[in-house]
Amino acid sequence: MAKLASILFAICLSGAYAEERPTVSLDDGLIRGTYKMSYHGRKFAAFEGIPYAQPPIKNLRFKDPEPVVPWKGVLDATSHYKCLQLQLQDIRVVGGEDCLYLNVYVPKEKFQSGENLNVLVHIHGGAFMLGDPNEMSGPSKLMDRDIVYINFNYRLGPLGFYSTGDSILPGNYGLKDQAFALQWVQKNIDKFGGNPKSVTLTGSSAGAASVHLHYFSQLSKGLFHRAWAGSSSALNPWVVKKDPSVSAKILAKEVGCNSDSVELLAQCLRERPAMQIQDAVKVTYKDWLVPLSPFGPTIEPNTPTSFLTTHPYASLISAGVVTNAPLTFVTTTGEGLLPSIFYYQRLNELNQRGYSYNRTFQEDISEKISEYYFDYDPITAENFDKFVKVCGQRLFENGIEKSIKLHGKVTKSDVFFIRMDFGSTASGLEHFGLPHAGDSIFYYDVAFQNSTLGDKQIKMKDILLDMLVKYAETGKLYVENVELQSNLKREDLRHLFVKGPGDIRMQSSKTLGGLDFWNSLGLDEDENLYGR
Template identity: 35%
Template sequence: MPSLLHAALLACAAIAGLTSAEVLQPQVTTSLGTLVGSVQQTVKGRNFYAFQGVPYAKPPVGKHRFKQSVPIGPWTGVYNATRVPNMCIQESNPIFAPHNPLDSLGVEDCLYLNVFTPKLPSEQADGKLLDVIVYIHGGAFKVGAGNIWGPLILLDRDVILVTFNYRLGVMGFLSLEDNLVPGNNGLKDQTLALQWVQKYISSFGGDPTKVTIAGMSAGGASVHYHMLSPSSAGLFKKAISNSGSPLNPWAITKNPRATALSFAKALGCPINDTLLTLRCLRERPAEHVIGAVAIMTGGDILTLPFLPVVEPPGPNAFIDEHPIDLIEAKGFNDVPALFSYCDDEGSIFSLNTYLDEKKLEAVESNWDVVIPQANLFDVDPVKGKEIAQQIRKRFLGDKPLKDSAREYSQMFGERMFVDGIQKAAILHAEHQTSPVYSYRFSFVGPTKFNMLEAAFDGLGYKGGASHGSDNSYLFNALYLKPIKDFPELMGMAETMTDIWMKFIAEDPVSGWSSVKSGLPKITFLDVKSSNPSENLWKTEETVGQQFWDSLNLPQANSETTQNDQHSEL
């Protein structure tokens, strides 16, 4: 029976027109312990429950640095899940911390997740549990945090959203290509978060048998990696991979051992004995480790030396073969998949060149050197010059670079994103039983909405939808202005949410055309309008696949370049 105080509070709430949830903090009890959360509101004013900063792993500090994470144990008392967790330690960047004077952000003790639910089990009269979306944040496997992408749009629907942090950069992806430091700890953190969801999400009203993993950019590549990893088997039922795939040239490390040893040497650590190297790296303050990465990359936040790797075979390997080989050998988790990309993926990376006249002139005058580096292929200089000229002919023709901003953007977009994403969709359609779908997002919103685009306002650039911009209509994000301040965009938020929820709810999806139906061409939904009737299914030739394949560029593996250069956030 409720206490007299409880009853009095509810009576006061009723008089004030408030719900009990707005007065009393929600509580959830799991086998780990009890958590207290908070009540928040969506953009449309719907109340939902937020449980933030929930630990899913023991802190990866001290002797646990550079090791695979392990599950958290039970806690005593009531856990306060009302605070945004610290992000994982990473290099400082102007997007997430524009005024930070330090070289790093965040802390090592960072493996926490957030659960957002519109209904707790006690409110489900029929006992029905809700679908769950586990969203993996992007950031080039180098920056970002789970709380950067929020629930204020999706939670207008009856779906649970889980976001989380995972180790980034050198802390999450250092690899010595041996059994001591095989690599991929950041991806293994993600797997542990998915295991947590399987064990405990029902306590929050979620159905562990109806988990969809989703992510954008590095998060999209992560989703695809989980489709390929045996350690992720059974942890999800569907997958949504936006603007990223392991088949993109930036999403897998090249020559990880040499990179790791070069890094250790820069920190003054021995490099002739792996155990001594590891011990030394663990003794260095975390801020010094991150600072050494900045020195190694020349302070360029867009240079990526530490990324996922193909691990040595072993019982704990996340993947031990190249992604293409795993797909073709059907060595993957066969689940319904939705791959997507935007029609102007390259703009927010390529247009920086046009903001600096000297940089633009430098690219123009050194095209044969700059373009091989920027396009992530490692060949001898003579071959590199030949390839650079082929790329120029395809995209620029006889036009000078200064008059070719759209074409330059398309070059980056094709090479860095679209080619690999389309390959992934087609290969899975060819080799798996579950349906594979795709969409292209081509709706262009106002530049004032997206901070990543606003910097290019003065260029007069007329392009398409920039990298990952479909997610801007599914999540509130730190680099976006509040969508409610742009009433004209609310319709697109409805349309994108409808697309995701339809994919999640149906198998196969009624009225949708699968990628398999149009092979060898690519079949996709062209999302260009908030009016669903204007978004049509198309079957077209792949974008540039024949061209990029004809260049015979080396695949990302342990026999190519030491450092990756990629401008994905």
């Protein structure tokens, strides 16, 4: 472990310096972190860059995560890591293959085992292709509350999800990393003052889809006790790949691994430089593909180490493997804004391509979509909100609505739903509503969003943080002067509508809109594959 060796140092520092930094003794070895300041000026302990699995390199590439080899000396837990990924801004590969590290944040200067603070574990988003916890889910806001917080890296893109659909290259390595990180939490979080019997799993976008997928995995049983999923679910149409071999073959050809033998293919791919594999992702991208996720979760052959062996929809309608634990879904009123905004400057091309649907659907289905949402009109700046609605309903809201209703029928635990409409923090986009995963800024430090909050936003942050932390303690939503209602055993949707700090109320509706229309198209998914 070259990286690990480079960040180990002997216990030869001056006593005064050593005493200034928090130290924890794990079964794998000693770690020394640092102190940081929270959003409102609270001093907290930060341990960043703790290895939770062996580096997935060489023969461990495309393999299940393996336990860490214990180290000697003291690990300097003040490092940030990013898993290897193709950065879309400049189409450049960044990060490293040795990336299975996590961060632990404790809202105290001094702590010890047995304090039993509730624990929050966050999974970052990024379409299963990119992202990292340090840029997408920083700790400063949460550290104003009494909760232990963990975020972590997991393998992304082909290194995390390459699959040929068999037991040799089954895929889902990134999801297995997530489960392995949750195992680490169970074994170690008590040493940070956390309660391993009170772990709340949270995530945004693909991280939320991951959160939901853990409800269907044999590897995740008993590792968490409630969850909070923002802006995605496992039933979103882009999450579980129908035929992962398509992208697998394209990438293999690009890097010169053309064997018909899966064993030889796997060997060839392990011999290729990781940078070459990740750079080859470019050829698997399809123009106008939304979201950009050619690699992602798959259904695996049924083995003791499989993460997902049945489609989540099939599990829900058959009351199969579904964890019985409280679950809260969150959507925003501008869910479709994040993908659709990239096409705002390309409206002519968008219209010429038939709303881009012909690439995905049969032509008659594209016509129906055009009629239903646009009355056959071209997409313009004036009706662009309709395109935002198309993207939001198709990519996010329909799957979340199905998830809420089906979970409410098959589990005994509460299923809550929050609808956020507090306006966008991006100038010029306010009339579209809060964008996809836009509520993240109220809980986490998000590098690519404006982190400066106004007075009203700070009030909103405090209300939402209190709600999340209370949920992490009790599994119940609580807002002052509002009677919260679950979606357990209901046909309608009961949701907590959040318009602003002074406007939070329960609402009921039959649907978020669009679900019946999309179901009527007979697409090769969910109801049309597994029944109702």
